[in-house]
Amino acid sequence: MSGARPVKAVVLGYGIRGRTYSAYAATHPDDFQVVGVADPVAEIPEHEGLRTWKKWEDALDSGVEADAVVISLPDRLHRDACIKALEKGYHVLLEKPIGCTWKECEEIRDAQKRTRKLVLTGYVLRYAPFYKKLREVIASGVIGDLTSVHHLAAISYGKAAHAYCRGNWSVEAKGTGMLVNKCTHDFDLIEWWTKGRRCVKVSSFGSLFHWRPENRPAGAADRCKDCPAAVRAECPFDAYKIYYERTDLRYHFADESDAAILKMIETSPYGRCVYACGNDSVDHQTVLMEYEGGLTFCLEMESYTQQRTRVTHFYGTRGEVVADEKSIQIMPFIGDSTTIIPAQNGHHGGGDREIMTEFVKLVRDASPERYSKVLDAALESHKIAFLAEESRRTGKTIFV
Ligand SMILES: NC(=O)c1ccc[n+]([C@@H]2O[C@H](COP(=O)([O-])OP(=O)(O)OC[C@H]3O[C@@H](n4cnc5c(N)ncnc54)[C@H](O)[C@@H]3O)[C@@H](O)[C@H]2O)c1
Structure with missing residues (x-):
């Protein structure tokens, strides 16, 4: 077209x-x-x-x-x-x-x-102005050659309880597991930052640490609506606190009114006790990766965080960069440190809108050769995510 x-x-x-x-x-x-x-x-x-x-x-x-x-x-x-x-x-x-x-x-x-x-994957973050700027900074060579990167995907306890304990991705056999579902974005960013280098080894560890029946507080009921007030008061995962007192997760529901949220807590899976959800998804996982030339990468996916964000620390032969989805701090060994605050506008830092602009452009103007490359690149990072899951399940380091 x-x-x-x-x-x-x-x-x-x-x-x-x-x-x-x-x-x-x-x-x-x-x-x-x-x-x-x-x-x-x-x-x-x-x-x-x-x-x-x-x-x-x-x-x-x-x-x-x-x-x-x-x-x-x-x-x-x-x-x-x-x-x-x-x-x-x-x-x-x-x-x-x-x-x-x-x-x-x-x-x-x-x-x-x-x-x-064309098959364009919903990797919205690589279209967000913040991540475009971060990539530009790393590719500029301002901190020399990358030696290692530490990347934290902080899910936040409320969002993690919503999706990976009570919600759609709580049972691994019904989907892809938390790492592939949540962190394909992160693997995509890693693929982008390491452009041209091949991942040669992957190792991963993780488990369901906390949202297990044996951690259920004494006296807790199967649903928050039936839970004694004293038990609920001490529970950070109480559905009333997550969806009713706070409003930042209400966007998950088509009707965000107070009345609809209260009804949802009483009747839907999202009102269940987090210790009685029949969930088996991991709640934390670490992935270690080695790339050609010796660059190493540590990805940490963590449910129990206050903030919902990503924090990346790049170490290079001539300096460091720290990025936290708000600012990019550049600290070269020679010369002054600087902080960049890229403009952000919209969900996923504007990535939801920008990916649509890219999709329209590709449908209108690109060639079958380009379409083939777009999916191949997206699959590279998925492959590493699936290999990380293989490593977690088998306890082995995978040689790619
Ligand atoms: N790119 C991102 O950042 C991002 C963020 C969240 C979710 N996702 C992905 O997007 C997808 C949808 O997630 P969501 O959060 O919108 O879930 P959702 O549950 O809000 O939406 C899924 C919709 O599919 C509908 N559906 C189910 N079976 C259907 C069928 N047979 N025919 C037609 N419709 C059917 C459901 O009724 C529901 O409305 C998932 O694969 C998820 O992993 C991506």
């Missing part, structure tokens, strides 16, 4: 991510139009000409005229939906993770090679 008419898209899965990507159509109507939405339960705001379906398969079988499909479905549906969308001739914006296993990722890669369409 070339020219400047809007890219027409069908959105599969109208949850948080589906709504986020669809919002781009309202702010950039000349670039992006949503012509159809599939979701079994979501309330879909109507507009003229919009088609709706309950199931993603029905949308793809309908013959709807569109250039692209946005796949913002639960992880376990990504493989089938992506392969079918490609085979129907659509370009795809595919939420991460690409597939639930490395085999599923390879099947998607094979389908992309056959159909020569």
Whole structure:
């Protein structure tokens, strides 16, 4: 497709991510139009000409005229939906993770090679102005050659309890596990920062440390609504504290009103006691990686943090850089230290919007050769994440 008419898209899965990507159509109507939405339960705001379906398969079988499909479905549906969308001739914006296993990722890669369409992965952080600036700083050579990097993915106790204890990713067999789900963003950034260097060894350790039945306080009930006030008062993971007293996690729910949140706590899985969720996902994990030439990388994924952020410490032969998603501190061994505060605007530091701009550009103008490279690069970092999981499960260092 070339020219400047809007890219027409069908959105599969109208949850948080589906709504986020669809919002781009309202702010950039000349670039992006949503012509159809599939979701079994979501309330879909109507507009003229919009088609709706309950199931993603029905949308793809309908013959709807569109250039692209946005796949913002639960992880376990990504493989089938992506392969079918490609085979129907659509370009795809595919939420991460690409597939639930490395085999599923390879099947998607094979389908992309056959159909020569675009599959852009939802790695929103690499499009955020903050991370673009950070990459520029590291690539400039201001701290010499990188020797090692320490990267903390701080999830925050509320968000981690929401997603990996009570929510969609609490049981590993139902999805990809916490590392692949949460940290594919981080592996993507690592792939970006180490551009051109091959990862040669991966080792990983992690477990479910705390949200286990044996840590349940005496007297705690199965649901927060039934829990004695004295027990709840001492529990940082109490659903009323996380969703009702605080409001920063309410965006996970279509209706954010007080009344809807109270009802949700009483009836939904998000009102369960964190020690009675049947969860087996890890709550913390460390990954060690060695790259060609000796550069080492330590990625830490941690649930029990106050802040929800990422903090990266780069060590180079001529200085250090510390970045914390707000500021970039550059400390060369010779010369003055400086701090840069990149402008940020919007969710994921503006990455949610910028990735849509990139998607539209790629659909409009790029070539099949470029499409192939886009997915291959995204798969590189997924591969390391799956190998890290293999290392955690087998207790072995993996030679890549
Ligand atoms: N890139 C990012 O930063 C980022 C952030 C969060 C989530 N994600 C990914 O986005 C995807 C969606 O996550 P979410 O948080 O929006 O989840 P969500 O649960 O809010 O949304 C998923 C939607 O899919 C719908 N759905 C389920 N089965 C369906 C079917 N058969 N046909 C059509 N629709 C169906 C559900 O009803 C729901 O509305 C996941 O793969 C997740 O890993 C990415």
